[in-house]
Amino acid sequence: MTKKGSILWLTGLSGAGKTTIAQALVKELQMQARAVELLDGDVIRTNLSKGLGFSKEDRDTNVRRVGFVANLLAGHGVIAVSAVISPYQQIRDQIRQSSVDFIEVYVNAPLEVCESRDVKGLYAKARAGEIRGFTGIDDPYEPPLKPEVTCYTADETIAESVGKVMQVLAQFGIL
Amino acid sequence: MTKKGSILWLTGLSGAGKTTIAQALVKELQMQARAVELLDGDVIRTNLSKGLGFSKEDRDTNVRRVGFVANLLAGHGVIAVSAVISPYQQIRDQIRQSSVDFIEVYVNAPLEVCESRDVKGLYAKARAGEIRGFTGIDDPYEPPLKPEVTCYTADETIAESVGKVMQVLAQFGIL
Numbered sequence: 001m002t003k004k005g006s007i008l009w010l011t012g013l014s015g016a017g018k019t020t021i022a023q024a025l026v027k028e029l030q031m032q033a034r035a036v037e038l039l040d041g042d043v044i045r046t047n048l049s050k051g052l053g054f055s056k057e058d059r060d061t062n063v064r065r066v067g068f069v070a071n072l073l074a075g076h077g078v079i080a081v082s083a084v085i086s087p088y089q090q091i092r093d094q095i096r097q098s099s100v101d102f103i104e105v106y107v108n109a110p111l112e113v114c115e116s117r118d119v120k121g122l123y124a125k126a127r128a129g130e131i132r133g134f135t136g137i138d139d140p141y142e143p144p145l146k147p148e149v150t151c152y153t154a155d156e157t158i159a160e161s162v163g164k165v166m167q168v169l170a171q172f173g174i175l
Numbered sequence: 176m177t178k179k180g181s182i183l184w185l186t187g188l189s190g191a192g193k194t195t196i197a198q199a200l201v202k203e204l205q206m207q208a209r210a211v212e213l214l215d216g217d218v219i220r221t222n223l224s225k226g227l228g229f230s231k232e233d234r235d236t237n238v239r240r241v242g243f244v245a246n247l248l249a250g251h252g253v254i255a256v257s258a259v260i261s262p263y264q265q266i267r268d269q270i271r272q273s274s275v276d277f278i279e280v281y282v283n284a285p286l287e288v289c290e291s292r293d294v295k296g297l298y299a300k301a302r303a304g305e306i307r308g309f310t311g312i313d314d315p316y317e318p319p320l321k322p323e324v325t326c327y328t329a330d331e332t333i334a335e336s337v338g339k340v341m342q343v344l345a346q347f348g349i350l
Contacts, residue, residue, distance in 0.1 A: 035251050047243045048223055050236065061225065068222045069244055076210050078251050 003034065005074035006174045007067075007099050008081045008165065011092060011144060012107030013136045014122055015114035017153035017161075021107060022083040024162045029079055032175065037073050039066050041084035054133040060091045067095035074099065079174065087135045089142045101174060105165055106147035111136050113154045148172075178209065180249035181349045182242075182274050183340065186261045186319060187282030188311045189297055190289035192328035192336075196282060197258040199337045204254055207350065212248050214241050216259035229308040235266045242270035249274065254349065262310045264317040276349060280340055281322035286311050288329045323347075 008025065010018040022038055029036040045052070048065045052058040063086045070080035086092055096102040114136065115123040126134035133139045144150075149168050151161035169175045183200065185193040197213055204211040220227070223240045227233040238261045245255035261267055271277040289311065290298040301309035308314045319325075324343050326336035344350045 037247060037251070048240055051226075065223055069247065072212060072244065073247060073251065076212070076248065076251055076253050 003077050004101065004174050005035075005077045006079050006101035006103060006169070006172070007070045007074050007095070008079060008103050008105060008169075009070075009086070009092065009095065010081065010083045010105045010107050011086045011147075013109065013111060013114045013141055014085060014134075015117045015119055016107040016109040017151070017158075018083040018085075018107045020158060021105075021151060021153070021161050021165070022081045024158050025081055025165055028162055028166060029081075034175075035076075035078045037078050037080050039070060039080060039082045039084070044069075044084060054139070056088065059086075060088065063088075063091050063095070067098065070095075071099055074101065079169075085135050085141070087139065087141045089145060092144065101172060103149070103165075103168060103172065103174075104144050104147040106144045106150040107161075108143070108150050108152050109154045178252050179276065179349050180210075180252045181254050181276035181278060181344070181347070182245045182249050182270070183254060183256045183278050183280060183344075184245075184261070184267065184270065185256065185258045185280045185282050186267060186322075188284065188286060188289045188316055189260060189309075190292045190294055191282040191284040192326070192333075193258040193260075193282045195333060196280075196326060196328070196336050196340070197256045199333050200256055200340055203337055203341060204256075209350075210251075210253045212253050212255050214245060214255060214257045214259070219244075219259065229314070231263065234261075235263065238263075238266050238270070242273065245270075246274055249276065254344075260310050260316070262314065262316045264320060267319065276347060278324070278340075278343060278347065278349075279319050279322040281319045281325040282336075283318070283325050283327050284329045 026036050026038050049062045066082050073080040125131045126137040135141050149164050187193050201211050201213050224237045241257050248255040300306045301312040310316050324339050
């Protein structure tokens, strides 16, 4: 029997830990023999959204595409784990409304922490004005109003964050 | 047990019957309780490729995106049925090479037949010069060199065409 698919939608600032948590979730779910697919922001930008920039319109288009693909996968029993900044509430809500099982995971770390991590060196470039429209610096991030889970990655271990998400998946009857 | 996924790649002129055959295939496969997903050209253009035009580069980008999504689905046991014109051999071959089970279905009808059908009224517009770069009129269509199946939709019934594809799916161990 095909199991219940769903969308695990990780949202948060660059450097908040979306990809790290998403990868750990994928491993955990695979260990439970679940069909799972990671839709990572960078991979998506390369494969589905080359040419799009970082204006609100282009970001929304990018996020909508991830939602479209996540929905296709979820319809076939796959847990689609999306890890894209997706800074705007309205578009996240649109995807929620078009999905059956949408679980919003707020990967929450203070801007200062994300900036000090600066894994990809992007904050430095944004501060130097080399990148425009960078979320958290000169472009807004709208925190989720009612996320199903919030992971405080500055205070929790990865395992703790993953555990919280797994618990919610169980509550929703997805595990 | 998850069954073997694959990509059924229908290629052919506008009006050749790709969508018709794809829809009939989807029904047939669903009756056999197979997980199947139709990736139709128009739906894809709306959801994944808004903003792209019909230059060679934009067409290739569009086709590559369909291939990316089809591969994601096939990896989870889904038979992804793609119905996009995909006029260029090179890009179809690229997708073939990046896929495990890629079945190229040439939906073949003479240009005159497609033009006389003109389901969407696009040939008339192309002849009137209202649309530029229309495949078969002022943009090339490269017929598949070694398609796994060819459906001659001017001479065969839909059921005959579908039957040929199903036979190949069986030969490939996908059914």
